Amino acid sequence: MQKIRNIVFYIFMLMLALQSYDLSAKNRFPKPEFESGHTQPKTITPSPRTLILEYLDVMVLLVSISLISWLILKKRSRKGVFLTGIFSILYFGFYREGCICSIGSIQNVVLALFNTQYKIPLTALLFFIIPVLYTLFFGRTFCAGICPLGAIQDIIAVKPIPVKIWLEKVLGIIPFIYLAFAILYAATASDFIICRYDPFVGFYRFDASFMMFVIGGLLLLIGIFIARPYCRYLCPYGALLNIVSRFSFIHMKITPAECINCKLCENSCPYSAINIPATHREKEKTSVMVKRYIMLSLILPVLVVAGGFITSNFHENLAMVNHKVKLASEILHNSNYGIKGKEAIEITAFKSSGQTVTQLNTEAAAIIAEFKTASWFTGAFIGLVIGLTLIGLSVFKYHVDYTPNKASCLSCARCMDYCPVLPEKKL
Amino acid sequence: MKKNILLILLIILILAILAFMVNDLFFSHKTQDNPYELNTDSLNRYDSSLVCYKEISQIPVDMEEVNAISIDKNDNIIAAGSKLMVFDKNFKMINSSALTEAASCVCVNSNDEVFLGIQHHIEVRNFTGKLLRQWNIKNSESVLTSIAVDESNVYVADAGERRVHQFDFNGKFIKNMGEEDSINGVPAIIIRSPFFDVAIGRDQEIWIVNPGMYLVEAFDSKGKLKSSWGSSSDKIEGFCGCCNPTHITLLADGSFVTSEKAIPRVKIYSQTGEFKCIVAGPDQFNEATKGLDLATDSKNKVYVLDPARKQIRIFVKK
Numbered sequence: 001m002q003k004i005r006n007i008v009f010y011i012f013m014l015m016l017a018l019q020s021y022d023l024s025a026k027n028r029f030p031k032p033e034f035e036s037g038h039t040q041p042k043t044i045t046p047s048p049r050t051l052i053l054e055y056l057d058v059m060v061l062l063v064s065i066s067l068i069s070w071l072i073l074k075k076r077s078r079k080g081v082f083l084t085g086i087f088s089i090l091y092f093g094f095y096r097e098g099c100i101c102s103i104g105s106i107q108n109v110v111l112a113l114f115n116t117q118y119k120i121p122l123t124a125l126l127f128f129i130i131p132v133l134y135t136l137f138f139g140r141t142f143c144a145g146i147c148p149l150g151a152i153q154d155i156i157a158v159k160p161i162p163v164k165i166w167l168e169k170v171l172g173i174i175p176f177i178y179l180a181f182a183i184l185y186a187a188t189a190s191d192f193i194i195c196r197y198d199p200f201v202g203f204y205r206f207d208a209s210f211m212m213f214v215i216g217g218l219l220l221l222i223g224i225f226i227a228r229p230y231c232r233y234l235c236p237y238g239a240l241l242n243i244v245s246r247f248s249f250i251h252m253k254i255t256p257a258e259c260i261n262c263k264l265c266e267n268s269c270p271y272s273a274i275n276i277p278a279t280h281r282e283k284e285k286t287s288v289m290v291k292r293y294i295m296l297s298l299i300l301p302v303l304v305v306a307g308g309f310i311t312s313n314f315h316e317n318l319a320m321v322n323h324k325v326k327l328a329s330e331i332l333h334n335s336n337y338g339i340k341g342k343e344a345i346e347i348t349a350f351k352s353s354g355q356t357v358t359q360l361n362t363e364a365a366a367i368i369a370e371f372k373t374a375s376w377f378t379g380a381f382i383g384l385v386i387g388l389t390l391i392g393l394s395v396f397k398y399h400v401d402y403t404p405n406k407a408s409c410l411s412c413a414r415c416m417d418y419c420p421v422l423p424e425k426k427l
Numbered sequence: 428m429k430k431n432i433l434l435i436l437l438i439i440l441i442l443a444i445l446a447f448m449v450n451d452l453f454f455s456h457k458t459q460d461n462p463y464e465l466n467t468d469s470l471n472r473y474d475s476s477l478v479c480y481k482e483i484s485q486i487p488v489d490m491e492e493v494n495a496i497s498i499d500k501n502d503n504i505i506a507a508g509s510k511l512m513v514f515d516k517n518f519k520m521i522n523s524s525a526l527t528e529a530a531s532c533v534c535v536n537s538n539d540e541v542f543l544g545i546q547h548h549i550e551v552r553n554f555t556g557k558l559l560r561q562w563n564i565k566n567s568e569s570v571l572t573s574i575a576v577d578e579s580n581v582y583v584a585d586a587g588e589r590r591v592h593q594f595d596f597n598g599k600f601i602k603n604m605g606e607e608d609s610i611n612g613v614p615a616i617i618i619r620s621p622f623f624d625v626a627i628g629r630d631q632e633i634w635i636v637n638p639g640m641y642l643v644e645a646f647d648s649k650g651k652l653k654s655s656w657g658s659s660s661d662k663i664e665g666f667c668g669c670c671n672p673t674h675i676t677l678l679a680d681g682s683f684v685t686s687e688k689a690i691p692r693v694k695i696y697s698q699t700g701e702f703k704c705i706v707a708g709p710d711q712f713n714e715a716t717k718g719l720d721l722a723t724d725s726k727n728k729v730y731v732l733d734p735a736r737k738q739i740r741i742f743v744k745k
Binding site for chain 1: 430433434437438440441444445447448451452453461
């Protein structure tokens with residue numbers, strides 16, 4: 001009897017809900033006239049999704065990253081990685097229009113850390129954390145084929161040219177610099193520069209600006225010969241995973257058993273991410289070695305301090321990216337954003353906001369003060385990265401077998417196909 | 428060797444992309460055009476062959492704030508705002524008197540009593556400006572935007588309350604008109620800006636503008652909605668923007684004269700609401716002119732109050 005009552009109650013509630021839906025559907029206001037040829041400009045972010053679908057995205061990320069980790073580490077399947085990459089391009093790329101992406105989520109996390117008014121969505125947090133955790137356990141399996149930006153570059157890397165190690169190292173500093181500036185601008189709530197200069201998201205949304213379309217197209221063109229140029233020389237999330245992956249517990253191996261040094265895999269990696277065996281080092285004089293290590297131990301703090309000092313000296317220029325600082329500067333110098341003949345829209349909007357110039361200047365001064373401190377850390381971090389890269393180039397690394405470089409290996413599994421060694425059979 | 432050259436070129440290309448990004452972030456001036464701006468230039472254009480009136484004269488209205496006009500049975504013209512000014516039918520000023528508070532609307536009855544809507548009260552004065560009587564509108568949120576009279580009633584359009592109050596000549600409240608009637612499916616009048624007009628028709632029906640719905644609605648003496656006309660369109664035949672028309676008045680044959688804001692223009696519609704012709708197009712007004720109050724005289728001349736130029740502009744049929 002109670003059950004029937006419950007059913008009747010729920011049907012009644014449903015009918016009430018439907019009635020309210022009908023009321024809300026009533027067209028009380030005529031639609032505004034937009035027949036004059038006016039087209040609403042496209043927004044730069046996709047439409048918001050219901051929460052359940054956002055959680056679905058997290059589930060898809062979790063399942064796909066687990067699957068690709070299994071395919072790489074257990075099945076050693078390049079084909080599996082490739083197919084997962086295709087799925088990622090279709091789902092995270094074209095269907096989800098490249099948003100939310102783990103690369104951009106760095107900025108959400110940083111903004112939440114430095115700005116208490118910003119509440120980071122749980123999905124953004126999970127999109128940041130899950131790939132980091134998986135990298136810590138299994139290496140950069142996320143980069144292998146889950147990241148839609150990496151996947152689209154991976155499938156076109158058909159004629160890769162090996163890049164010299166020193167050049168790879170030098171260019172490899174750029175993502176860390178990019179990461180440092182992305183953190184600087186997110187922490188000061190100025191801009192999300194990673195999203196602004198995402199080269200492929202415009203393709204996925206079919207709405208790229210001309211310049212970003214050209215940049216994306218050029219990167220894909222370059223990617224035919226220099227595999228994954230964005231991942232290797234620009235991606236700030238890649239820089240983060242580069243650090244985390246060095247400490248990964250179970251990283252993929254080129255050989256399923258003991259390496260026989262057949263050299264078949266030596267040129268298989270399009271990312272120059274294979275450590276070539278190096279068992280012998282040239283003998284050096286002890287005095288030269290000591291001198292070098294003294295130099296290296298001195299150069300690191302010098303680079304850190306110099307980086308911090310130099311960058312902080314440009315804090316006012318760096319702060320110009322912040323729209324409030326820029327606005328205050330434009331009003332102060334009466335330069336009207338370089339526009340002649342009409343008032344810049346930013347200045348018109350400011351005038352109509354009711355805020356005074358004094359209030360604006362006070363806010364801008366506070367932001368510039370933040371930049372002064374933050375740019376010290378930014379510069380110091382860049383100095384640290386340059387210093388550590390120099391040390392990395394100078395230090396001899398002992399390798400007996402062909403092994404993936406845990407930091408730069410993108411776990412694409414190409415090298416595995418070249419390895420003739422069979423897995424050891426369990427007795 | 429070829430590979431090396433290609434590699435160098437590609438690395439240079441990567442560095443060029445990087446340089447572009449740095450330049451764009453730090454040094455470039457972004458385009459400052461407002462992408463959401465609605466260009467209404469095309470809406471301001473109209474077919475000049477549709478113009479059926481010509482402007483013959485202007486009466487300067489020397490007052491700080493000018494809000495409303497009305498014409499009496501003898502074609503005397505009354506302008507109200509921070510002053511009450513009266514002109515005869517030859518446009519000669521016969522009286523000007525200052526008001527303590529600016530009137531937002533005006534009309535005159537057959538006894539030459541001038542009814543002024545001021546803040547939250549109605550004042551009745553004669554042509555010399557002498558106060559005859561007054562009464563209050565009780566709601567403090569009232570915004571009186573128009574006033575009309577028939578033989579025995581005063582109708583006050585209240586944009587704040589979104590309804591028309593009916594009083595007798597002594598200020599005795601009779602009823603409200605234009606209220607939402609959910610039982611009979613009559614929706615409330617939609618007002619999105621302080622423009623809400625009321626006028627009396629040939630058969631003593633009360634015409635009330637429903638600007639949010641781009642309608643002009645007729646009510647009978649009992650306050651029942653009888654008919655309506657008007658449509659939303661960016662073409663000359665209709666009304667566009669958020670809320671139009673802002674003002675109406677009637678010609679002797681029952682045709683309507685309407686005025687609009689955003690695209691300032693004055694048009695004539697038939698008794699049944701079909702577009703007939705244009706009195707004055709947007710090019711005849713200053714940009715963003717609004718509050719074009721209207722009146723007609725016994726010769727079917729159309730009087731348009733132009734608050735931007737502080738003139739009463741007189742149009743006659745071509």
